[in-house]
Structure formats: C-alpha cells, structure tokens
Amino acid sequence: MATLETIRESLRGAADELNPQCRCPLDIAEVLARLGISLEFKAIQGRSGRAYLVIGDSASVVVSRNRTAPSLAEGDRFSIAHEVGHWVVWRRFGFLPSSKTEYWKHEALCNEFAALLLVPPRFLAGFLRDLEQRHRVYSVFFPKCVASSARVSWDVAARSITALPSARLAYLKLSTMKCEDSLTRDDSPQEILKVVCSSFAGRAGSFLGEGARIRDNQLSDWMRGLRINERATKPLTINLGQLQLCNVGACFARQSKNCWTVQFHTDDEGITMPSGQA
Numbered sequence: 687m688a689t690l691e692t693i694r695e696s697l698r699g700a701a702d703e704l705n706p707q708c709r710c711p712l713d714i715a716e717v718l719a720r721l722g723i724s725l726e727f728k729a730i731q732g733r734s735g736r737a738y739l740v741i742g743d744s745a746s747v748v749v750s751r752n753r754t755a756p757s758l759a760e761g762d763r764f765s766i767a768h769e770v771g772h773w774v775v776w777r778r779f780g781f782l783p784s785s786k787t788e789y790w791k792h793e794a795l796c797n798e799f800a801a802l803l804l805v806p807p808r809f810l811a812g813f814l815r816d817l818e819q820r821h822r823v824y825s826v827f828f829p830k831c832v833a834s835s836a837r838v839s840w841d842v843a844a845r846s847i848t849a850l851p852s853a854r855l856a857y858l859k860l861s862t863m864k865c866e867d868s869l870t871r872d873d874s875p876q877e878i879l880k881v882v883c884s885s886f887a888g889r890a891g892s893f894l895g896e897g898a899r900i901r902d903n904q905l906s907d908w909m910r911g912l913r914i915n916e917r918a919t920k921p922l923t924i925n926l927g928q929l930q931l932c933n934v935g936a937c938f939a940r941q942s943k944n945c946w947t948v949q950f951h952t953d954d955e956g957i958t959m960p961s962g963q964a
C-alpha cells in the first residue's frame with residue numbers, strides 16, 4: 687500500500703502535468719474532457735457546489751447544484767478539482783479511502799491538489815511579485831486579487847499564498863456572529879468576532895486558529911471603526927487556541943460590513959503554535 691507521502695508527491699506531479707502552462711483561471715471542464723471524465727449536474731434543494739466522483743465503466747464527476755446557471759461557480763470549480771484528485775489517486779494507486787481516518791487524510795490531500803491545480807505556485811509567485819512591485823498593492827489585499835484572477839474563493843486564495851514558502855504571509859478572515867450564550871444588557875445576543883478562515887496550516891488539513899472566537903472588545907471596536915476597504919496596521923496580541931500572537935505586526939482591512947482580513951508574516955517572532963506544526 688502506498689504511503690500518504692507517496693500519494694502526496696504523485697498528486698503534486700499530477701497538478702503540474704494537468705496544468706503545465708500554469709493557466710489561470712484554468713478551464714476545469716476542459717481538464718475533465720481531456721481525462722475522459724464526464725461532468726454531470728444534479729439538482730438539489732440545499733447547499734450547492736458539492737461534487738462527487740462516480741467510477742463505473744467510465745468516470746464522471748457529479749456536481750450538486752440548486753440552480754441552473756450555465757457557468758461554474760468558484761465552489762463548483764474547487765469541488766471538481768478536488769474530485770479529479772480522488773480520480774488521480776484511484777488511477778495511479780487503484781484505491782479510494784476505506785476507513786474514516788484515511789478518508790480525512792485523503793480529503794486534505796485532494797484539497798491541496800485542487801489548490802495547486804487551480805492556483806499553480808509558479809503562476810502565483812509571479813502574480814504576487816507583480817501586484818507588489820508593479821501595482822503597489824498591499825499584501826492584505828492579495829487574496830482578493832488572486833481569488834478573482836484564478837476564479838477561486840478568498841479562502842483558497844489565502845491558503846495558496848501562505849503555502850508558497852517565499853511569500854511568508856498568513857491570513858485570517860474575521861466575521862461577526864451572534865453569540866447566544868452571552869447577552870447584552872437588553873437581553874439580545876451579543877455580537878462577537880469569529881475566525882472564519884485561517885490560512886495557517888496545522889496537521890492533517892487543519893488550520894490554526896480557525897473557529898476561534900475573539901472576545902477583545904477594544905480590538906472589535908477598533909476594527910468596527912475602519913471603513914470598508916480601509917487598511918490599517920496594529921500590533922496584535924491575541925489567543926486563538928492553537929495559534930497565539932504576541933505583539934505581532936498585523937495589517938487589517940475591512941472587506942465588508944461584517945468581514946475583515948488580517949495579515950501578518952509567518953516568521954514573526956511573536957507567533958506561538960503547538961510544536962511540530964507549521
């Protein structure tokens with residue numbers, strides 16, 4: 687049986703072979719056609735964008751959608767690329783994950799593959815250099831630019847940037863949420879900030895600090911004072927469970943009324959995380 691590391695290497699190679707010219711945005715439907723995998727759609731009621739792989743006499747990727755738009759949304763594109771990852775593993779190693787642990791490990795590998803396929807590192811390195819040097823874009827806005835050029839979500843873009851060793855950039859996306867277990871004086875749920883995306887990879891496909899709640903009122907008030915698309919820097923000290931920041935030079939930008947991006951450098955001395963991570 688192949689080790690996970692062998693599968694990972696093989697998937698990395700496959701991402702290169704399937705997008706040798708580092709096309710961005712990649713025509714994922716064309717990749718499927720080239721591989722002889724058919725693309726099908728299934729109408730569903732709930733959350734759209736989920737895809738699954740069917741292997742029979744021939745292979746197909748089925749995308750569940752609750753609408754009939756002809757073009758593929760960012761989520762559809764990523765889900766399809768992820769399923770191509772499962773297909774590559776099946777073709778090259780002759781198996782699909784059988785146990786639950788194996789399943790989650792494969793999910794992480796196929797997510798990594800999908801990101802490499804849709805946001806090729808060679809494209810990304812040049813693209814970031816251009817943004818910084820030619821267009822003078824601040825790094826806190828990089829994920830937004832990468833997302834729109836590669837037609838991927840903000841989360842995938844941010845994680846691709848952090849995965850690029852030369853970039854040394856990490857991102858958090860914070861959003862407000864109503865907290866039912868803490869009430870304001872008039873008994874309505876208090877609004878708190880939550881880390882809805884972290885680009886800082888931990889072990890086995892997890893992302894450090896993701897899901898953490900922020901109960902720092904001073905910080906929240908300061909962030910609420912920013913205008914949409916405004917950028918500001920501030921030393922950040924915060925405990926996000928697996929990720930702790932102490933006096934880390936952070937750059938904040940407000941994306942929308944309820945959403946903020948925080949960017950810092952991965953090699954900042956004030957970052958603490960469980961040993962063996964990063």
Ligand SMILES: [Zn+2]
Nearest residue numbers: 768772793796
């Ligand atoms: Zn999967």
